[in-house]
Amino acid sequence: MNTGDAFLVLSAFLASGVEFVEALTIVLAAGLARGWRSSLAGLGAATLVLAVVVAALGPALTVIPLQGLRLVVGALLLVFGLQWLRKAILRASGYKALHDEDAIFARELSDAQGAAHLERAGVDWYGFTLAFKGVLLEGLEVVFIVLTFGSAQGSIWLAAAGAAAALVLVAGVGVAVRAPLARVPENAMKFAVGVMLTTFGIFWSVEGAGADWPGSDAALLGVLGFVLVFSFGLVRLLRRERRTRLRTAEVRA
């Protein structure tokens, strides 16, 4: 396995892991509040829809010429990665509240308990829809990441293996504890995913645009180091700036 493949598996694992943790929170809330039958039916239906999306898009992506694919995928990953990175940097520097899986779970649970009961074909409609929408939306992000990463790197199977490992881990722990995985260091994971997506995005966009990297594939490590340095630099800068702002506000008060 070369450097690119190792990054591919790790990126798919981390990115999918974050999405699976969020999906698990919604499925748990739906199951505990509205019954496991409706929640698991929603989970199953969403999984089926996602399987159809993968079956339709997966083979289609493999017939697109690699340079064009890398241009489109690189641009998408770069925009996607910068979104993740921006949120993670805002959280790490204190400008945005940390993602709290316990609070989200409590809110979803309360909403689900308060909703009216409407049964269709023996399944509670609210619980089904809640689980279905949650799994479908989080799952679409996983599908997007696995297909784009995998096709641009030339191995959808490796990306799928990374995502599958994350699914087994999150589902296993979720079934064992039957509680939201609040101890998962989600911001750190999102930061790492943002760095990975941005790194791959820069690398493939440049190749897709027709330019060549000095050192070919080995340049990926250089891009990774560069993205890490400026991301941590921005966190430090914004933290310092926020502390100064708070101190100034205290002095004025």
Next chain:
Amino acid sequence: MTWLGRFGRFWWEFVIGDDWLVAALVAVAIGATAALAAAGVAAWWLLPLAVPFVLWLSLRRAIRSA
């Protein structure tokens, strides 16, 4: 909102996200890289220079609007 409107909105939020300027500037930077490469100039350095600038700009916008 119509079904088509909701569908379009979902994909806009999914791909473009909170700050459309990021997508716009990334597209401009990639276009400039392609133009330089087509002209036979080494262009690999442009995107790594542009990305920190785009991120910094987007962070400032997010902090200002918070």
